[in-house]
Amino acid sequence: MESKRNPLIIGAGPAGLTAALELVKRRVTPRIFEASAHVGGLARTPTEGDWRVDPGGHRFFTRSEEIADLWRSLLPEDQWLSVRRRSAMLVDGRYVRYPLVGRDLISQLGFRSGMRGLANFMWSRLRSRIRPTDELPSFRDWGTQQFGRHWYEIFFDGYVRKTWLADPGTLASDWANQRIKPISWRTPSEQGSSAEAVFRYPKYGPGQVWEAVAASLAGFGVVPSLNSYVASIRHVGGTWTIELQNGETASGDTVFSSMPLRLLIENLKPTPPKHIREIAASLKHRSVITVAVALNGHYDIPYNWVYTPGEEFRVGRIQNYGRWSSALAPENWNGTYLGLEYYTLPTDDLWVVSDESLGEIVEQDLRTLGAGDSAIDHCMFVRSQFAYPINDPAREQSVATIRDYLRRNHPSLHPMGRNGMHHYDNQDHAMLSALRSVAQYFGANVDPWQVNTDRDYLESGLITG
Numbered sequence: 533m534e535s536k537r538n539p540l541i542i543g544a545g546p547a548g549l550t551a552a553l554e555l556v557k558r559r560v561t562p563r564i565f566e567a568s569a570h571v572g573g574l575a576r577t578p579t580e581g582d583w584r585v586d587p588g589g590h591r592f593f594t595r596s597e598e599i600a601d602l603w604r605s606l607l608p609e610d611q612w613l614s615v616r617r618r619s620a621m622l623v624d625g626r627y628v629r630y631p632l633v634g635r636d637l638i639s640q641l642g643f644r645s646g647m648r649g650l651a652n653f654m655w656s657r658l659r660s661r662i663r664p665t666d667e668l669p670s671f672r673d674w675g676t677q678q679f680g681r682h683w684y685e686i687f688f689d690g691y692v693r694k695t696w697l698a699d700p701g702t703l704a705s706d707w708a709n710q711r712i713k714p715i716s717w718r719t720p721s722e723q724g725s726s727a728e729a730v731f732r733y734p735k736y737g738p739g740q741v742w743e744a745v746a747a748s749l750a751g752f753g754v755v756p757s758l759n760s761y762v763a764s765i766r767h768v769g770g771t772w773t774i775e776l777q778n779g780e781t782a783s784g785d786t787v788f789s790s791m792p793l794r795l796l797i798e799n800l801k802p803t804p805p806k807h808i809r810e811i812a813a814s815l816k817h818r819s820v821i822t823v824a825v826a827l828n829g830h831y832d833i834p835y836n837w838v839y840t841p842g843e844e845f846r847v848g849r850i851q852n853y854g855r856w857s858s859a860l861a862p863e864n865w866n867g868t869y870l871g872l873e874y875y876t877l878p879t880d881d882l883w884v885v886s887d888e889s890l891g892e893i894v895e896q897d898l899r900t901l902g903a904g905d906s907a908i909d910h911c912m913f914v915r916s917q918f919a920y921p922i923n924d925p926a927r928e929q930s931v932a933t934i935r936d937y938l939r940r941n942h943p944s945l946h947p948m949g950r951n952g953m954h955h956y957d958n959q960d961h962a963m964l965s966a967l968r969s970v971a972q973y974f975g976a977n978v979d980p981w982q983v984n985t986d987r988d989y990l991e992s993g994l995i996t997g
């Protein structure tokens with residue numbers, strides 16, 4: 533191994549572990565510091581006995597061959613499942629396929645609603661052709677333009693309010709093109725089978741991949757220090773020193789950081805100028821609590837994701853784990869295993885309520901779903917605090933200002949990943965930013981901040997992810 537390089541990595545999520553893997557391939561031994569007791573970050577698989585939880589419903593989908601190859605290399609082929617993507621919106625007790633199919637919209641929600649939706653849709657398409665604009669609209673304007681007011685209000689307005697906890701008029705829409713597919717006027721079968729309709733999924737949930745990476749790194753003597761929250765990052769005379777909450781320190785020639793960008797700036801020494809600290813302090817996150825509920829009864833829900841936009845539900849999205857992998861539940865168990873996702877802000881009451889109080893909300897949602905009568909065999913609560921970097925209209929400029937400050941003053945500090953760059957990235961882009969950051973460390977002329985800036989990259993037809 534090369535000895536003169538001595539990199540430090542903050543975070544053992546997909547970005548941190550990918551950076552470590554790449555460094556090891558280049559014969560450099562990094563040290564990894566992870567705040568929590570596990571590897572995998574948001575893409576971990578919390579486990580109790582034979583019960584496993586995927587906190588987000590992690591589809592392994594990418595348009596990058598580099599990442600697809602890397603994923604394939606991380607687990608043996610028999611540990612990957614091919615899962616058919618089937619999502620629906622649950623509206624007025626009816627499952628409406630998602631991505632939206634025009635003929636469902638006209639036929640499934642009643643004739644009057646269908647005709648109104650169609651008229652609104654055609655009008656908004658016509659108007660956007662007559663008056664095209666280059667300006668990036670708010671999410672509400674984008675949604676109304678894409679779907680027409682009626683369908684936007686039924687499917688997206690309430691959902692986005694519930695999940696992003698903000699008025700859609702105040703949210704930027706740059707992520708929407710990537711995440712939300714337009715209405716299709718042909719059914720999926722008429723469109724032919726598309727690679728996107730099937731995704732890869734590790735048999736034991738997303739954390740299986742990251743545990744495999746950790747095991748492979750251990751073979752090179754790289755073992756993440758768990759429960760090691762990095763409390764300060766100091767740069768003096770070309771040397772970086774990080775200090776853990778327990779007072780221990782470690783020094784190196786560079787830092788790869790996947791900790792939230794806001795906290796990186798808050799804990800950076802020498803202290804950045806006031807305006808940089810103020811901008812960083814304005815970067816916000818949304819949290820998610822995933823409640824995994826194993827119902828003894830068998831409910832036939834033919835989808836892996838069910839979005840619940842209506843006010844009758846407190847939950848925002850329901851994962852149907854049985855459609856992801858039966859190995860998330862104990863062998864031969866035959867009930868219905870669901871993951872209910874509750875979106876909240878770290879400052880909201882919901883974030884701090886006890887499991888017991890949250891359990892009452894879950895029971896109410898299960899009753900609304902029509903599954904209130906079933907006994908519960910097992911229940912797990914998984915809290916992810918920094919789940920979503922919030923995409924307000926100031927985000928892009930704020931992040932660019934911080935990026936430029938860091939580039940000028942600390943070129944050997946490499947923010948990477950979803951929270952590290954405060955960018956709404958999935959695993960593939962978090963991993964690519966890590967690979968580009970390591971390449972930059974070795975002198976390549978690449979810009980990790982350019983990963984996932986293509987507004988037309990259509991990812992998944994998902995609303996969140």
Ligand SMILES: Cc1cc2nc3c(=O)[nH]c(=O)nc-3n(C[C@H](O)[C@H](O)[C@H](O)COP(=O)(O)OP(=O)(O)OC[C@H]3O[C@@H](n4cnc5c(N)ncnc54)[C@H](O)[C@@H]3O)c2cc1C
Pocket residue numbers: 542543544545546547548565566567568571572573574575587588589590591592593760761762763790791792820916918919920948949950951952957958959960962996997
């Ligand atoms: C609900 C939900 C659904 C999702 N669905 C998908 C999907 O379908 N497909 C997909 O590919 N991706 C999905 N994602 C996104 C995916 O989880 C992230 O893109 C990915 O985990 C980002 O990796 P990361 O390493 O950048 O960040 P993280 O996973 O957040 O890892 C960062 C790590 O850094 C640690 N850390 C933070 N601060 C410190 C500190 N001060 N000191 C030490 N350690 C620290 C954290 O504990 C964490 O382990 C989803 C995410 C959510 C929340």
